[in-house]
Amino acid sequence: MEPYNFCSSLETLTQHVNTITDLIISPHHCFALLLVAFLATLYFACRRKSPIYLVDFTCYCAPSSYRLPLAMFEENQLYDNMDPEAVAFQCKIMAKSGFSEQTSISPSLAQIPKVKALTFALEEAETIMCSVxxxxxxxxxxxxxxxxxxxxxxxxxCPTPSLSAMVVNKFRMRSNIMSFNLSGMGCSAGIISMSLAKDLLRVHRNSLALIVSTETLSLNWYTGKVPSMLLSNCLFRMGGAAILMSSRVQDKHKAKYTLQHIVRTITAQDGQSHGCVYQQGDPENKEGVSISKNIVNVSGDALKKNIASLGPLVLPLREQFLYLFSIVCRKLWSARRISIYTPNFNHAFEHFCIHSGGRAIIQAVERNLRLRKQDVEPSTMTLYRFGNVSSSSIWYELSYIEAKGRMKRGDRVWQIAFGSGFKCNSAVWKCVCDVKPDTATAWRDTIHSYPVDIMRTN
Structure with missing residues (x-):
């Protein structure tokens, strides 16, 4: 048996490698490889930056027969044999709530005596969702x-079948539609839905997404005596919105906005934040949603964390520098008297849609962000006209801005939503056209009378 010739084998291997290398680096192959690499880079770059459009949205406007004036609210509660002190507490809260006499509730809750039943809740949900x-x-x-x-x-x-299944059934949608129903996400669920839609539209390109945001009151009206749980009766009202988002190229010229950023923050790891808005039973085993007196502080902390992530994405460099410089100065000199600089968000946005969760929430955001009165006008007027309409409130506010003829091409909008958990979520839109005032909106009959002067009661 002949000995193994290592040198000869190495020489043969080298010849094969040189032959393959010559083939690969030949001019024709080199050009082809460069072309493939360029096209692949271009493809993935375009895929990452594919725009998400907001084609349009609609908001629910209840008929005038659904109105709940304060006098009617008090009469109904007393007739239902509710504790007089509980009724007095609710009337006191409503008098300071910043509500008008035009906010609405489901007819089943307005009648005497009240009727809380699944059939009425389904009817309320169907009325709002199918209408928008x-x-x-x-x-x-x-x-x-x-x-x-x-x-x-x-x-x-959260009924069974789900609300999304109800919509598919009512409108006879396709059997292969991608349907989702989100529950338990609080008043910030609208932006969470947009975040989900954005991700799906990026994956399934050239698609249309329909989002429907609402809350149903019929089964959630609290009939007990606990003050923190009575607050929900005073704040939440009937409303909903439908939003059409798209990643289709043909929708570019008829869309109103393009999505710039979505930033989500949750502070549920903290016990106080987690229990700030909590559904539970009272000592008499009556279910309701408890709203903590710390909600303003909790929402403020969540907003700060949300802004810490959003700020670098939207603020001009000058505002970011001043903010960081103030922090450094405070740490270096350990001087509490040196205040942290609050960035001027008017340099980043022309319009603000702050969730109308209550007068205290709106005023706290206005104060902490040093906003102008006109910046919080859409939120204040939405709270006044419609009340807290949960996750759909930010759309009533955007509709207000459009109805007043203030939305121009290039304007940037910041939608801020708070919700149980506790969550603070932000969505940033850029207007791509001059939006003309629409006569077919939830504000169609009353926009000419706004803004109104609301007495600020402490």
Whole structure:
């Protein structure tokens, strides 16, 4: 047996490698490889930056027969044999709430005596959701079968079949539609739904997404005596919104906005934040949602954390520098008298849509961000006209801005939503056209009378 010739084998291997290398680095192959690399880079770059459009949205406006004036509220509560002290407490809160006499509730809660039943809750949800979807489809001549993604959100009311299944059934949508129903996400669920829609639209390109945000009151009206749980009766009112988002190229020229950023913050790891808004039973085993007196402080802390993530994405470099410089100065000199610089968010946004969770929440955001009165006008007027309409409130506020003719091409909008958990979520939109005031909105009959002067009662 001949000995193994290592040198000869190495020489043969080297010849094979040189032959393969010559083939790979030949001019034709080199050009082809560069072309493939360029096209791949361009493809992934375009895929990452594919715009998400907001085509349009609609908000629910209840008929005048659904109104709940303060006198009617007090009469109904007393007739239902509710504790007089509990009724007095609610009337006191409502007198300071910043509500008008035009806010609405479900007819089942307005009648005497009140009727809390699943059938009425389903009827309320169907009335609101189908109304806003129908208006949106008719406005843009959309076939329901064209919808690829459907997302519904209602925090407390979660029936079986789901609300998303109800929408599919009512509008006879496709059997392969991607449908989702979010529950328990609080008043910030609208932006969470948009975040989910954005991710799905990026993956499933050239698609249409329909989001429906609402909350149902019929089963959630509290009939006990605990003050923290009575607050929900004073704050929440009937409302909802339908939002149409798209990643289709053909929707570029008819869209109103493009999505710039979504930033989500949750502070549930902290016990106080987690229990700030909490559904539970009272000592008499009556269910309700308890709202802590610390909600303003908790929402402020959540907002600070949300801004810490959002600020670098939207603020000019000058504002970021001044903010960081103030922090450094305070740490170096350990001087509490050196205040942290609050960035001027008017340099980043032309419009603000702050969740109308209550007068105290709006005033706290206005104060902490040093906003102007006109910046919080959409939120204050939405609270006054419609009350706290949960996750759909930010859309009533955007509708207010449009109805007043203030939205111009290039304007940037910051939507801020707070919710149980505790969560603070932000969405940033850029207007891509001059939005003309629409006569078919929730503000259609009353926009000419706003803004109104609301007495600030402490």
């Amino acid at each position: 979807i129908k208006d949106l489809f008719e406005k843009h001549n959309i076939n329901p079968k064209a919808i690829d993604i459907l997302i519904t959100n209602s925090s407390v009311f």
